[in-house]
Amino acid sequence: MSSSDPATRPEPDAGRPYDAVVVGAGFGGLRMLHELRGLGLRTLVVDEAEDVGGTWHWNRYPGCRTDSESWYYCYSFSPELEKEWQWSERFPAQAEVADYLRFVADRLDMRRDIRFGTRVDAAEFDDDANVWRLRTDAGDEITATYYVAAQGILSAPYLPDFPGIDTFDGEVLFTPRWPHDRDLDFAGKRVAIVGTGATGVQLVPVVSRTADHTTVFQRTATYVVPSRNHVLEDVQRIELDRDRDAMWKRTELHPMALPYPPSAGRLGVDLSDEERRRALDAGWERGTFRFMFEMFDDMMTDPEINKVVADFVRDKIRSIVTDPETAELLCPDDHGVGSKRPPLGQHYYEAYNRDNVDLVSVKKTPIQEITPRGIRVGDQEYEVDVIIFATGFDAVTGGFTRVDVRGRSGASLAQRWADGPETVLAMAVDDFPNFFMVLGPQGPYAILTVVIEHTAQWIGQAIAAAREAGTDRIEARPDAVSDWNQEVLDAVAPTMAVRGSESWLFGANIPGKARVVQQYFGGFHTWLEKIREESAAGFPHFTLGAKTGAASDPARRAS
């Protein structure tokens, strides 16, 4: 049965509130549905797309694949699912991840609780009725006691306002809204790629393989580490299966939720130049994020050590890219390693050795306009047939604030976060009772599938705690929000990341957006400990069962 078959689509809420509504049917939303079903809650999931997948539904540009390894880029709540699903590669391509999420949805018969093709535009908390009222683009209202926003951190695409974009005679493509209805063939075409973040880095080698000519427009060069992707052999799968339980346990101890040793176990400052070089060579051969995060424990705190790593990558770029001018343009010179979210590449730098690939730096001279024939930079016009924009997202907060969410005071989440997001442990906000977020702002900078798993469990526990206390109302306390905000600020202070970062991690890629740390850099393991303490103690930083204004009424607190 197809996802858009009316028989699979839940009827609009005919007046009776759902126990819970979840917005988003990606990794987070599906996991949340499973959790809420487990609590016996009548739950509806709503998604704008026509199928499950979330980010893996929309981002189907050529070369799109995970840069987390497949064996932990998946759910851990069901040993059966883990056994049934076999990944084909270390870093699976978009289609395989989308298939995986379809497999989970079908295997757990989730589609009957999902309404596809419906965008939620607004949500308002009705204090008297203790329900959330969600307005959809179809003009109807969905009501539910609990509202879980599961849009994720990268769901609001960002396309800069380039003058003349509508005048272009060729085809304009935007990676997070890649066409679903046709295969694109770049053979014989001159293609422009704008943007060299993780998306652009995946596009360049693949598009340039078939395009007649590819011109890459780069504003900021990044440190791209080789992914060393490979197919998974049966023998590796057997090993991975055997290790599965221990692997998930290891993720709980790691600052980034990786199933690897939590620390490099060495300080760059203690090593000789030769020892550092040996470590860097070995790390480069192994590739993956481990190159960055397991190199030296002082890489993010000691600028000298960070520079050692940065110089090493710059040398690698110069040794791979044969044209010295192009190599220099590809060498990052304005930020340290790790202060932007690092991309993983598969033959990225090598692609610039092709005769049909050019790199244009738009750092000093920005893109001035899009013309009918191409892209103008300064007084030079680059004529192309296709422009691909890989210009990123209004990350972390954008997916949540795109919905006009209003709490019990009537103030919106967007207003509330105008100077930067504030949450308790990335999952709740005061003034927004019964509202939870999966991958909300101020959450750990870590492997998202693992964060989702623990977030869903915790939200389930919070709702269960309210119910056990004989109520269907739970709200974060304002002091808890300020406390977590302070912890988030304190955690980022000692790291390199805080220094001059122009990254989406700090909201810096969106004109006019508050420049403030959007994620928690104190480590996934620390966050996990804190959320576990909170639930084990009966949610002391929340008010259970109180109506408006009761957050300051201690007699009505559960603890």
Ligand code: NAP
């Ligand atoms: P991004 O990292 O924000 O990169 C956007 C690119 O567009 C940057 O190179 C940016 O330059 C450029 N850009 C933006 N405005 C521009 C302008 N006006 N003129 C010229 N260039 C402009 O976005 P992304 O590449 O889509 O990646 C976002 C995040 O998505 C990643 O960090 C990652 O977390 C996730 N992602 C993951 C995967 C994966 O798992 N494999 C793949 C893709 C993305 P500046 O750097 O100068 O701003």
